[in-house]
Amino acid sequence: MPDDTALDGELVVWENDRLAFExxxxxxxxxSAAAVQAAVQWPAHFVAFDLLxxxxxRTGQPYQERREAMEELFTGQQLQPPWTLCPATTDPRQAAEWLQWSSVGMEGLVFKRLDQTYLPGWRAWRKYRNGTTQGRDSGWR
Known part of the structure; x- marks a missing residue:
């Protein structure tokens, strides 16, 4: 990764083909040794959502420009797992298909405006939660 690079993302752990938050x-x-053992047993992956x-x-640039630069970064650096680029689409059919991913523990989709500058936290995006998430209501946040 080049110096002076900052990504917004999340660490995830997979177990039995599902996201394992616990x-x-x-x-x-x-x-110490317990941390090393846990890392071997449950390796983490970094899922990148945005380029800062x-x-x-880059936070003053529109999301579309940040996304393009992040995709170029992943391609140019040949980043592979444990580095993961969060999928993105503007196709509603593709987004509807992704909502079926709840079986792997994904709780929903995040929507960002293509022309939006980066704002930390959830104020800058909308999240649609699957109706099948653990006891949570589906809908916008």
Missing amino acids: RRQQRQHRR RLGTD
């Missing part, structure tokens, strides 16, 4: 939490609380810096501050 395993990620267990890894966070281990130290790449040589310069």
Whole structure:
């Protein structure tokens, strides 16, 4: 990764072909040899959602430009797992298909405006939750 690069994303752990949030939490609380063992048993992947810096501050650029630069970064650096680029689409049919991913533990989709500058936190995007998530209501947040 080039110096002065910052990505917005999330660490995820897979277990039995599902996202295992409890395993990620267990890894966070281990130290020393137990931490090493947990990392071997439950390797983490970094899923990149957005590009904040790449040589310069990118947060003032529209999401579409940041996304294109992030895709170029992943391609140019030949990043592979554990680095993962979060999928993105503007096709409603593709998004509807992705909502079927709840079987792997994905709780929904995030929508960002293509012309939106980066704003930290959930204020800058909308999340559509699957109706099948663990006890949570589906709908916009």
